[in-house]
Amino acid sequence: MPYETEFFTTVFFLFGAILGSFANVVICRLPQRESVAFPASHCRHCKTPIKWYHNIPIFGWVILRGKCAACGKKFSVRYAIVELVMGLLFAFAYVRTGMDITLAERLIFIFCVVTASVIDLDHMILPDKFTLSGILIGLAGALVNPERGFWDALLGVLVGGGILWLVAYLYWVFREKEGMGGGDIKLLAWIGAVLGLGSIPVVILLSSVVGAVVGLLISLRTKDGLRAAIPFGPYLSGAALAYMLLDGPSWTRWYLALHGLE
Ligand SMILES: [Zn+2]
Structure with missing residues (x-):
């Protein structure tokens, strides 16, 4: 892979993982009709806000070993999986597509379709x-x-x-x-x-x-x-x-x- 392609593949992986983190918020809150913007990420059990360095996609879950730092309640491994899958799909889409408008369309589609599917798995609604x-x-x-x-x-x-x-x-x-x-x-x-x-x-x-x-x-x-x-x-x-x-x-x-x- 040329150097530039490698660089952008990494960038799109990170971009996807960050959007995967946002997807997790949407997956949790949208079906409950809660705002996806406020409040900031918090433990759904003890309501303690999650520190920014614990909120880094994939790594945050690994550092915390899947548990809330305040109350010890388990965080589902699915949060990390959604972030990883989104990152991999974004990186792969870039490799397959190149940098053009088709890529923009594909990234939007990937984000929405993955998020909607996990909501479907949870609630049987799209x-x-x-x-x-x-x-x-x-x-x-x-x-x-x-x-x-x-x-x-x-x-x-x-x-x-x-x-x-x-x-x-x-x-x-x-x-x-x-x-x-x-x-x-x-x-x-x-x-x-x-x-x-x-x-x-x-x-x-x-x-x-x-x-x-x-x-x-x-x-x-x-x-x-x-x-x-x-x-x-x-x-x-x-x-x-x-x-x-x-x-x-x-x-x-x-x-x-x-x-x-x-
Ligand atoms: Zn907690």
């Missing part, structure tokens, strides 16, 4: 604040970014949202219960807005396969079996991130060729 603004920001990005086409993004929204809406509708008609949440419908529309129409079949296929395998593994280990409710959002998000950062368009070409469509 807040409209993320999904609906994500669709608008994605469409606006398609207008501004010369590497993307607006119609491709708009079709991505309509087809992505439309397919899952249809699945949810049919499920409701035949099984008379909700199988697919409204949040998932909006999430796939958002993914379509950012990654375009071509991403939709690949993201659906990838997330369904991974979701089925993980669901099966979990059902083998718990008594709830397949009835255990697992949100689908994180699978859609993971598939979208893989598509975006690992040459997804070549997967779409492969998928189309498989069906004799190219």
Whole structure:
């Protein structure tokens, strides 16, 4: 790697880890309708403010060995994981994309989609604040970014949202219960807005396969079996991130060729 690339990879990792730290605040507070700006970070158990050097992404958690310095209450290792994952995704996005407007779009997408997915894991909701603004920001990005086409993004929204809406509708008609949440419908529309129409079949296929395998593994280990409710959002998000950062368009070409469509 050239020296300059190495330098900026480190910078984007740190930038991502810091935003990961902010994501943790949003994940904790947004579903409770608390302000994400005030008060400053504090232990949720004893309310003691966290010292700045204990609040450094990843390292703060390691220095404290996962416990509040004041009351000893355990901090979940997930805080450090979110920071690490965000840092790695930001650094990897830079390496794969280079420094241009596409990178800016990708970083926004990574931050929002990771944050929304962890909220989905915790509460089984994908807040409209993320999904609906994500669709608008994605469409606006398609207008501004010369590497993307607006119609491709708009079709991505309509087809992505439309397919899952249809699945949810049919499920409701035949099984008379909700199988697919409204949040998932909006999430796939958002993914379509950012990654375009071509991403939709690949993201659906990838997330369904991974979701089925993980669901099966979990059902083998718990008594709830397949009835255990697992949100689908994180699978859609993971598939979208893989598509975006690992040459997804070549997967779409492969998928189309498989069906004799190219
Ligand atoms: Zn405490």
